[in-house]
Amino acid sequence: MSPDDDAYDSSGRLLAEERPGDNAPPLTVSELSASLKRTVEDRFGHVRLRGEISGFKRAASGHLYLCLKDDNAVIDGVMWKGGAQRLAFAAQDGVEVIATGKLTTYPGRSKYQIVIDRMELAGEGALMALLEKLKAKLAAEGLFAPERKKPLPFLPRTIGVVTSPTGAVIRDILHRLSDRCPTDVLLWPVLVQGQGAAEQVATAVRGFSAMDGSGPFPRPDLVIVARGGGSIEDLWSFNEEIVVRAVADCTIPIISAVGHETDTTLCDHAADRRAPTPTAAAEMAVPVRAELLAGLGEAGLRAGRAVRRNAAQARERLEMQARLMPTPETLLSPQRQRLDDASLRLQHGLRHRLTEARAHLSEAGAALRPPLLLQYLRRAGERLDRLKPRPDYLTRALADRATALDRVSRHFASLDPDLPLRRGYARVMASGHVVRSVGAARTAGEVTLHFQDGTVGAVVDGSAARTSPASPRPPRRPPDRPDQSQQDLFSR
Incomplete structure (x- = not known):
């Protein structure tokens, strides 16, 4: 192995190996x-x-x-x-x-x-900083605006109270209400501090606002949110945003009475009225009953005095008007005078009319003298004698009328429809009507022949028959006319 290989092994290995005496095994x-x-x-x-x-x-x-x-x-x-x-x-x-x-x-x-x-x-400073921050946020939304405030009712029939049922606050409120003006109170029991207090207070306020009066309890006319005094931590539930929004959204006028006079919460800013103490809230809620009764009594006295004063003034005005008005004698004297004049004129008129009637009767009676009447009767008798009929005229007129009647009778006899039947003719009838042509007979088919001594039925077969020329009818003699030369009996 070269020196370079030894250097490589000492600085780092390609493969991890256990070394003797190594007490640091690898960890995952x-x-x-x-x-x-x-x-x-x-x-x-x-x-x-x-x-x-x-x-x-x-x-x-x-x-x-x-x-x-x-x-x-x-x-x-x-x-x-x-x-x-x-x-x-x-x-x-x-x-x-x-x-x-x-x-x-x-x-x-x-x-x-x-x-x-x-x-x-972390201390009261942090709490106040949080409070100021939340206050600025809600104020920017307009929850503390004065125009949102609702006026309190003058005399509420029912008052809703949101507070603890076991504290001294509810007793102070009830005692103060009974002293001033007893009214119905609905208590919504809640926690006023600690865990869940803010949610319970907000629920109570929204519950009162949602009541419509159709249930077993009437809808309050006023709501009081109350709590006794305490530190800022004790009162913090009434600074919670959920409580402030519930108070601001309440449709019922609401009084906030949280803490003592020096304590201020955000609930006080959102309420329609802030009370320094729960007792002061009760005083704001209702007036003093004794003062109301005294005010009513004073108002009744003033109303009575006003009525009496108005009646006295009206009586004085009536008396003044009565003195200015004319008396009945003054109003009726011209009418009485006119009545007397009319009575006199009526008497004179009646006498004048009676005199004229008597004169007219005298003139008419003068025309009814007996000689004039006898002369009128004589003239009427002469006219009656001239109008008497003469017997010869009547006899001649009757004879002329008999002759004319005889001619008319003979003419009527010649028009009898059964007269030709005596000479051998027959009358053809179909359906109650006279058949006047060949075409009508063919159309009818069945006809009835009327003879002088009876009727027979016949069937038209439609074949043509030889006919002999008809003999000419003798000319009809015109009826005799009455002699017009006869003088009328009544002609003049």
């Missing part, structure tokens, strides 16, 4: 990764890290993935679904937190990370 990557994992988890089984959240995202499975960083380093972190559900705030980028968990490795990428069991905000 998986073995090394598992060894590192055990070492890291044993050494850092419980750690608390302070850092700022970066690259935060929530997977569809519910797990949280994020990075914790400071000025010089970054570490990946994961929080499983169970721990994420217990998280007391909404994690997001830029929030400084203290994460408690254990370190582990991820062999798939040769990275180490922290598995977070619990995560908290």
Whole structure:
């Protein structure tokens, strides 16, 4: 073997071989990764890290993935679904937190990370920074705009309260409402702090807003979201975005009474009215019943005084108008005078008419004297004598009328349709009608022959028969006309 071969063997071998005395056997990557994992988890089984959240995202499975960083380093972190559900705030980028968990490795990428069991905000400063950031975001969406605020009802019939059923808040509200103006209260019990409190408060607000009054409970006219005082951590549920959006979207006027007078939450900004305390919220909700009764009494007195004053003024105006109006005697005196004049004129008219009637009767009676009547009767008798008929005229007229009647009778006898039958003729009938032509007889087929002494039926066969020339009919003698030379009896 050459010196070059010895150099090659000392610097590196083409094939790996076991050397005598070598106590570092080769490890697989998986073995090394598992060894590192055990070492890291044993050494850092419980750690608390302070850092700022970066690259935060929530997977569809519910797990949280994020990075914790400071000025010089970054570490990946994961929080499983169970721990994420217990998280007391909404994690997001830029929030400084203290994460408690254990370190582990991820062999798939040769990275180490922290598995977070619990995560908290890093002091009140971080909490306030998160609060200001969320407040700016919601204000930019217009959830705190004044034009969104709804006016509170003057006297609500039903008030919905969202608070804890066991705390002093609900007792203070009920006590204050009973002192001022008793009204119906619907309590929606919720948690007011801790895990799940924000979801319960948001659900209660949306539930009141969705009520339509058709169920067993009436729809509230006003909603109060209330909680007693506490630290910012205790009140943090009312700063959650889900609660703020539920309050802003509520269709019922809502009063926020969270904490004491110095405590302010985002729920207060989204509500239609903020109350410094739950007791103050009850005072805002209803007026004082005694003051209402006193106001009603005062209004009734004022209304009575106004009515009486108006009646007195109307009476005065009526009396003034009555003095200006004429009396009945003044109004009726011209009519009475006209009635007297008409009565006098009627009497004079009747007497004048009676006088004229008597004069006319006297004139008519003068024309009815007996000599005039006798003369009129004599003239009428003379006219009657001239109109008496003479017997000779009547006799001659009767004789003329008898002669004319005899001529007419003879003429009617010559028109008798059965007279030709006596001379041997027959009348041909078909279907009740006289057959007047050969064509009509052929068309009828069956005919009836009427003779002087009866009728017989016959069938027309359609053959032509020899006919003898008809003898000429003697000319018809014109009827005698009455003598027109006879003078009419009544002609003049």
